[in-house]
Amino acid sequence: MMTTNKPITFSIKNLDLFYGEKQALNQIELPIYEKEVTALIGPSGCGKSTFLRVLNRMNDLIDSCVIKGDVLYHQDDIYRKDTDIIELRTKVGMVFQKPNPFPMSIYDNITYGPKCQGIKNKQVLNEIVETSLKQAAIWDEVKDRLKESALSLSGGQQQRLCIARTIAMKPEVILMDEPTSALDPVATAKIEDLIVELKKEYTIVIVTHNMQQAARISDKTAFFLMGEVVEFGDTNHMFSTPKHKKTEEYITGRFG
Ligand SMILES: Nc1ncnc2c1ncn2[C@@H]1O[C@H](COP(=O)(O)OP(=O)(O)OP(=O)(O)O)[C@@H](O)[C@H]1O
Numbered sequence: 276m277m278t279t280n281k282p283i284t285f286s287i288k289n290l291d292l293f294y295g296e297k298q299a300l301n302q303i304e305l306p307i308y309e310k311e312v313t314a315l316i317g318p319s320g321c322g323k324s325t326f327l328r329v330l331n332r333m334n335d336l337i338d339s340c341v342i343k344g345d346v347l348y349h350q351d352d353i354y355r356k357d358t359d360i361i362e363l364r365t366k367v368g369m370v371f372q373k374p375n376p377f378p379m380s381i382y383d384n385i386t387y388g389p390k391c392q393g394i395k396n397k398q399v400l401n402e403i404v405e406t407s408l409k410q411a412a413i414w415d416e417v418k419d420r421l422k423e424s425a426l427s428l429s430g431g432q433q434q435r436l437c438i439a440r441t442i443a444m445k446p447e448v449i450l451m452d453e454p455t456s457a458l459d460p461v462a463t464a465k466i467e468d469l470i471v472e473l474k475k476e477y478t479i480v481i482v483t484h485n486m487q488q489a490a491r492i493s494d495k496t497a498f499f500l501m502g503e504v505v506e507f508g509d510t511n512h513m514f515s516t517p518k519h520k521k522t523e524e525y526i527t528g529r530f531g
Pocket of ligand 1: 322
């Protein structure tokens with residue numbers, strides 16, 4: 276049962292993905308709803324990260340990767356030949372497992388992308404820095420040290436900085452690949468609170484190994500197993516009354 280009337284941002288249909296001979300995704304059908312958090316869960320190697328990378332064509336960087344089926348972003352097939360990939364990756368930003376700030380100042384980390392887009396006005400850049408850092412809930416911690424190296428921040432702060440860097444590009448969707456797995460519980464809690472706050476403005480798709488995290492922060496959950504989506508639906512329903520035996524076994528920790 277689904278309880279959303281939200282518009283659909285991504286609609287994935289009949290998606291097959293191969294790395295050479297090996298099929299990593301098999302007939303995936305999924306909607307991603309606007310301004311919701313969609314969690315992708317499942318055991319190691321089931322295809323969660325592969326699926327996440329499909330959404331902004333990060334798999335293009337892998338030579339052996341072949342994709343069949345439809346990946347519609349606002350009705351537009353992003354795998355069309357004439358898709359502007361830079362624009363796609365601006366609209367569909369990504370945050371990785373390990374915080375990966377550039378080896379430059381906090382300020383320059385945020386302005387790097389906007390400057391590449393041609394924004395030169397200092398005042399505009401200052402505003403982008405302040406708004407992005409505020410939205411990523413790290414402004415108060417860094418506002419007096421913007422010229423310091425981003426590498427001087429703690430792991431949790433670096434990850435929030437990376438989220439701010441993504442926000443600075445004014446995306447619509449933020450993809451997150453296990454964004455808290457390298458962080459301690461306190462830093463993790465801050466990122467989780469932040470994700471819940473961010474979904475007011477952004478559509479978020481997150482890969483997580485942490486069942487409690489999926490249950491706490493997501494609206495929808497997709498359970499992947501061996502390249503297939505076994506179950507998809509409202510997180511509350513899936514965690515209270517899973518439809519499939521495999522889902523139940525996974526979320527209760529019986530395998531994984
Ligand atoms: N670049 C690649 N080349 C070949 N095979 C790959 C590549 N990336 C992933 N695979 C294979 O595709 C399958 C799905 O991998 P993927 O990383 O998407 O799984 P996952 O569910 O995200 O796993 P984990 O939770 O361990 O990160 C695995 O069998 C993996 O070995």
